[in-house]
Amino acid sequence: METTKPSFGPLDDVKVVYSAVEIAAPTAAEIMAEWGADVTWIENTWTGDSMRDTTWTKEMERRNQRSISINTFSDEGKEILLRLVGDADIFIEASKGPTFARKGITDDMLWEANPKLVIVHVSGFGQWGDPERVNSAAYDLTVAAYAGIIAQNGTPEQPTNIAPYSGDYFNSLMIVSSALAALHKAKATGRGESIDLAMYETLLRVGTYYMMDYLNEGTLYPRPGARHQNLCAIGEYKCKDGYIGLCVYGVPQNKYLLETIGLGDLWGTEDYPEDTSALWLDGPKAQLIERKLEEYLATQNKADVQRDFTAHRIAAQAVNEFADILAEDHVDKRECFIEWENADGRKVRGLNTFPKFSRNPGAFWRPTPPLGYDTRDVLRRAGFDDEDIERFEASGNVRFGD
Structure with missing residues (x-):
């Protein structure tokens, strides 16, 4: 499998490192990878990212990335992480509240390694606030419930979640936009940024249209079911x-x-x-x-x-329906779907890169790698020698998938 990223996309000069599972933060990194960023995916040394449990979604949401498998909070893991972010532009982590700081990886430590680093902390309820809430487990459904967006959907008798995993995907876009906004400033000033991205706050922003009427006039619209809250037709x-x-x-x-x-x-x-x-x-x-x-x-x-x-x-x-979409001539003409081979050589069909940049288009360059497939390569790229790699392997805190 190719290990050297070809040059393409508007983010060709951006390096991203992330430690997260499932959808919100990883999909943000995936979008940037499709736009040309060099993305390293940190997975744990046990089972890796839980996205690997999916049959086909993992092939879409982790392509164009390198997988390194480490116990991030071990001494060896911290040593490797600090080396990886040393020349990175963006580091994204997703956990319950201030887990990284609590386990010894603070923003100041990361900025010692790279003063210009943009750090994005993704959590359900933020890095600070009510301790019980901050340290609560969170999925897209639970943060959507907390933010009141579920209460705005469904019928008068039954609220309904915004599927499929829309709370996660909305947050993916917020992660991308906030990280790139911070990177713009960091490149201008030479000083990094730390972003506290609470997923429920993104959904407060998404659900604010009718909330404004409630905040200012006390107007509360009923759940509309399949219709509009206040307009015919x-x-x-x-x-x-x-x-x-x-x-x-x-x-x-x-x-x-x-x-x-x-x-x-x-x-x-x-x-x-x-x-x-x-x-x-x-x-x-x-x-x-x-x-x-x-x-x-x-x-x-x-x-x-x-x-x-x-x-x-x-x-x-x-x-x-899905079949209708695939039969659409317009969708075909705009090349919305592409095919590639996964790491096992099986054919995969999935979405192309969006949106369509005319001068610096995004691209597909490698399939989803097996767990820890790139550990050795990433360590060498980071400047670790054979003696270091042997030390990491002996510690049991680093997993090699090659």
């Missing part, structure tokens, strides 16, 4: 052969909708003047509009509705 509706997502908004769009569902006589009245841009759920005929829309759609094929509504500038999209 926005949501997922059942057609004769499946479901369609509608977002009807705007003056000509509302006029066409009412005419199409047999309520054209409402347009231009006192209730719905000719400049009506939004069909509010508290409007005088809201229930009638919703009922007539449902009745109309139940008689139509989703593709016909999509075609007709789109032609009249209404945002309408049939709800695609």
